[in-house]
Amino acid sequence: MRVKLHGTRGAYPTSSVENQKFGGNTPCIEIIAGNDRMILDAGTGILGVDFEDGYTGERIDIFLTHLHMDHVQGLAFCKPLFNPNKEVHIWGPGGSCEPLQTRLNRFLSPPLFPIPLRDIPSKLIIHELSETSFTFGKFQISTEFISHPGPTLGFRVQYGSKILAYLPDHEPVIGKDHLYPEDEWVSGFGLALNADLLIHDSQYSIKEYGSKVGWGHSSLEMAAEFCSRVNAKHLVMFHHDPAHSDTERTRMFQEFNRSSEYTFPIELAIQGQEIEVGG
Amino acid sequence: MSGHAIELILSRQLADCLSVPVFIVDPKGNLLFYNTPAEQVLGKKFEDTGQMSVGDWGTSFNPHDEEGNPIPPEGLPLVQTIKTELPAHRTFWINSLENKSTRISVTSIPIIGRSEVFSGAMAIFWDNELHL
Numbered sequence A: 001m002r003v004k005l006h007g008t009r010g011a012y013p014t015s016s017v018e019n020q021k022f023g024g025n026t027p028c029i030e031i032i033a034g035n036d037r038m039i040l041d042a043g044t045g046i047l048g049v050d051f052e053d054g055y056t057g058e059r060i061d062i063f064l065t066h067l068h069m070d071h072v073q074g075l076a077f078c079k080p081l082f083n084p085n086k087e088v089h090i091w092g093p094g095g096s097c098e099p100l101q102t103r104l105n106r107f108l109s110p111p112l113f114p115i116p117l118r119d120i121p122s123k124l125i126i127h128e129l130s131e132t133s134f135t136f137g138k139f140q141i142s143t144e145f146i147s148h149p150g151p152t153l154g155f156r157v158q159y160g161s162k163i164l165a166y167l168p169d170h171e172p173v174i175g176k177d178h179l180y181p182e183d184e185w186v187s188g189f190g191l192a193l194n195a196d197l198l199i200h201d202s203q204y205s206i207k208e209y210g211s212k213v214g215w216g217h218s219s220l221e222m223a224a225e226f227c228s229r230v231n232a233k234h235l236v237m238f239h240h241d242p243a244h245s246d247t248e249r250t251r252m253f254q255e256f257n258r259s260s261e262y263t264f265p266i267e268l269a270i271q272g273q274e275i276e277v278g279g
Numbered sequence B: 001m002s003g004h005a006i007e008l009i010l011s012r013q014l015a016d017c018l019s020v021p022v023f024i025v026d027p028k029g030n031l032l033f034y035n036t037p038a039e040q041v042l043g044k045k046f047e048d049t050g051q052m053s054v055g056d057w058g059t060s061f062n063p064h065d066e067e068g069n070p071i072p073p074e075g076l077p078l079v080q081t082i083k084t085e086l087p088a089h090r091t092f093w094i095n096s097l098e099n100k101s102t103r104i105s106v107t108s109i110p111i112i113g114r115s116e117v118f119s120g121a122m123a124i125f126w127d128n129e130l131h132l
Ligand SMILES: [Zn+2]
Pocket: A010, A011, A027, A068, A070, A071, A168, A169, A239
């Protein structure tokens, strides 16, 4: 199982020359295993998915963690949606008073977007997800609601014996220096337990987090502590703040590394990067 | 292992920030968490006890009525909420650590998250003689 990082930036896309190294597109990752493919999140990174390669069938599946703009912004410009021969399945969080379709329609309709959802040329099928486990092709998928404003799902994707956990927007504990000591009180614990690869929010420096408590994101330190607690084997720090230049982000990471003693590999997500899960 | 539902975890986060005693129980009535002010009511520390069964926590603060008759666990709002999955409220007396009878009001609410599963209940204790 390979994962391709098409968008690693949080909040809003950036084209600044200062953000080229880690990339400017907002969250979208593609999981590739044999002939099976799944797309997680539809930030502007989804525009980098090559739908001509590996998507020969009519069906395309896009799984959304939540509906914050940075995770759905690319949906409106995602080519298969405008192909009448395609069947696009969008899976996203239920748990709201309004159906997922109505919530998506708020963005995918005038005046924010010229075409209402009902007039999108492809065959669109919307699936609401709650806390569940199911088989999708050869993938075994589990979802849970996690700590982030609004209905937000984390994903655990297993293929054979390899496990990927994807929690791009997550504040596992709010306003505390450390996670709760008891594992069962840690948001997202079961999703990420023993994962071979954990892709996790790490938007802020520890200092910045102090003024962003409750915004739904983690510091680098919090992400690493979470990774260690769930015994995940490899951490990819995700959801870079667009306000940070590559230089600042690198400095922040070096500073984190100086005081960290974790033994598992930790890296900053880079747009375009491909990672072999458990490789 | 899987952890607690997010609505329970966030209830604990809220309880952590409150200055009044808060108890959080699972659907069986097991006390999953109590905050620092609640430690005063129970005379126990969460760090020491961890989770407690209803038989253990339900009687430990000696709930009683005006005449001093003990109130069994079934008479406590939190235990009622577990049974009915509905909010409950009651004013009664408990013995403080100094063995003084204190009149308190307890409100309990069911905790039902986005998956619409009853994941437990939360009770807030209010000391009627306390003026914050
Ligand atoms: Zn985001």
